[in-house]
Amino acid sequence: xxxxxxxxxxxxxxxxxxxxxxxxxxxxxxxxxxxxxxxxxxxxxxxxxxxxxxxxxxxxxxxxxxxxxxxxxxxxxxxxxxxxxxxxxxxxxxxxxxxxxxxxxxxxxxxxx
Amino acid sequence: xxxxxxxxxxxxxxxxxxxxxxxxxxxxxxxxxxxxxxxxxxxxxxxxxxxxxxxxxxxxxxxxxxxxxxxxxxxxxxxxxxxxxxxxxxxxxxxxxxxxxxxxxxxxxxx
Numbered sequence: 114x115x116x117x118x119x120x121x122x123x124x125x126x127x128x129x130x131x132x133x134x135x136x137x138x139x140x141x142x143x144x145x146x147x148x149x150x151x152x153x154x155x156x157x158x159x160x161x162x163x164x165x166x167x168x169x170x171x172x173x174x175x176x177x178x179x180x181x182x183x184x185x186x187x188x189x190x191x192x193x194x195x196x197x198x199x200x201x202x203x204x205x206x207x208x209x210x211x212x213x214x215x216x217x218x219x220x221x222x223x224x225x226x
Numbered sequence: 227x228x229x230x231x232x233x234x235x236x237x238x239x240x241x242x243x244x245x246x247x248x249x250x251x252x253x254x255x256x257x258x259x260x261x262x263x264x265x266x267x268x269x270x271x272x273x274x275x276x277x278x279x280x281x282x283x284x285x286x287x288x289x290x291x292x293x294x295x296x297x298x299x300x301x302x303x304x305x306x307x308x309x310x311x312x313x314x315x316x317x318x319x320x321x322x323x324x325x326x327x328x329x330x331x332x333x334x335x336x337x
Contacts, residue, residue: 208269220268
């Protein structure tokens with residue numbers, strides 16, 4: 114069964130608003146979670162690594178003030194897309210490290226109108 | 227050269243065929259190798275995890291790693307229409323646990 118839960122699965126928002134996406138580890142504590150972005154027919158692009166109790170580590174080119182990551186507990190990390198624009202429309206996927214393997218949530222399809 | 231290369235396909239095969247999915251990588255520091263299956267509009271699902279060269283079998287799936295040639299393969303026996311998905315290879319280096327993903331190969335198994 115699923116070990117990582119992501120919510121919501123789809124969200125449509127208006128340009129300029131903020132959207133929060135939740136990622137939960139089920140039945141295990143995840144000190145490290147990852148946030149990815151995926152464009153159609155493209156590979157997963159790592160956006161940031163989220164560590165419980167500390168600041169996230171962002172990949173080069175990812176705006177940390179636009180993509181706010183909070184990992185306040187061992188089972189929950191959130192990604193907030195602030196002041197969303199149509200170019201932020203994408204598929205966002207979180208994952209969590211369990212042992213030595215990375216397990217993914219089912220993704221969130223964000224559409225900014 | 228990208229760190230991980232995969233032919234995007236699509237690879238179309240009849241039901242029951244043996245499927246071979248391949249991946250090459252350039253970083254010799256990669257020590258562990260994963261294959262993920264991703265259905266449309268879903269997150270990737272971990273299929274296989276191997277830590278060394280050689281073969282690892284799990285049901286109809288066999289992962290093969292050749293570190294000397296930096297070549298990774300996933301074989302699917304008796305392929306089913308439900309195997310139709312994108313398969314992502316994801317090698318990683320020890321210590322970081324952050325795999326590097328290929329762009330994936332789209333597989334279509336038709337009845």
